[in-house]
Amino acid sequence: MPQSRPLSLITGASAGIGAAFARELAARGHDLVLTARRTERLEALAEELRGKHHCQVTVLPADLADPAAPQQLQQALAERKLAVDWLINNAGYGLPGTFEANAWEDHAAFIQVLMTAPTELAWRVLPGMRERGYGRIVNVASLAGHVPGTAGHTLYGASKAYMIKFxxxxxxxxxxxxxxxxALCPGFTWSEFHDVTGTRELMNQMPRFMWQTAEDVVREGCDAAERGDIVRVTGRVNRFIKSLVKLMPDRMGLWLSARESRRYRHAAPQ
Structure with a gap:
């Protein structure tokens, strides 16, 4: 069993799905460790949650693009004698454009944040979970990991497919x-993700029924982790899309992907 109040470590906690995880888990009686790059946002969220839920919230700013960050987080937790019961590997972003249009340094940082860092964090917290006989690891993947690749945002779907298999x-x-x-697999989710990637105008062309709120995604994710679901695609529309794609021949799936990429993938070929 977990500690009297489970402790959740949430990466990318300053906004979007990460902040929604912080609010949901605090409401469920968890203490929290919040990490992201934006210290001011983390501190504001921590203050909100302490006041509303009377939980302990530790803020540990970190940039997961730095290969040293996962080990530094582990050391900071050990110094504070904090044992992680829930790990929410949420930190992520999109890298718009085609593969050759981005510098290798940008690709390398992307791989570090979306694949290497969450894998290392799981490796670092897992022994304690196994020893205590309790743990929950939620890897925020995406519906993109289940459907054919797209032209543009070249590494995004690949990184999410990795997180699902891992x-x-x-x-x-x-x-x-x-x-x-x-592996939590949302589809289109209302957050600042698309503002950061500069694709908000394109995304606004998508039908509203395709979208979920971050809060809905997180509630499904927390319930799935408690049940022991290994993969959870959130929302009926997204589950339908996943099932439909599995039934399609690969050639048809890639044709549809190429057609739809022109609508919502920045810098995809016309």
Whole structure:
């Protein structure tokens, strides 16, 4: 069983799905460790949650593009004698444009944040979870990891497919020890994600029924992690899309992907 108040470490907690996880888990009685690059936002969120839910919130600013960040976070937790019960690997962003249009340094940072850092953080907190016989790891993946790749945002779907497969293997290795691992796969979610990537105007062309709120995504994710679901695609529309794509021949799926990329992927070929 977890500590009297489970402790959740949330990456990318300053906005969007990460901030929604912080609010939801605080409401469920968790203490929190919040990490992201934007210290002021983290401190404001921490103050809000302490006042509303009377929980302990520790702010540890970090840039996961720095390869040293996961180990530094682990050291900071150890110094404070904090044991992580829930790890929410949420930090992420999009890198618009085609593969050759971006510098390798940008691709390398992207891979570090979306693949290497969450994998290392799981490796660092897992031994404690196994020893205590309780743990929850939620890897925020995406519907993009289930559907064919797109022209533009070249590494995004690939990174999310990796997180899904990684979660599946990690879940099978640890489920007999009380550790649940879940790949959470939202589709289009209302947040500042598309503002940061400069694709908000394109995204606004998508039908409203395609979108979910971050709060809805997070509630599904928390419930799925508690149940022991290994993969959770959020929202009926997204689950329908995933099922439909699985039934399609690869050639048809890629044709549809190429057609739709022109609508919502920045710098995709016309």
């Amino acid at each position: 979660s599946q293997s990690l879940a099978l290795e640890n489920r007999h020890l009380g550790v649940h691992v879940c």
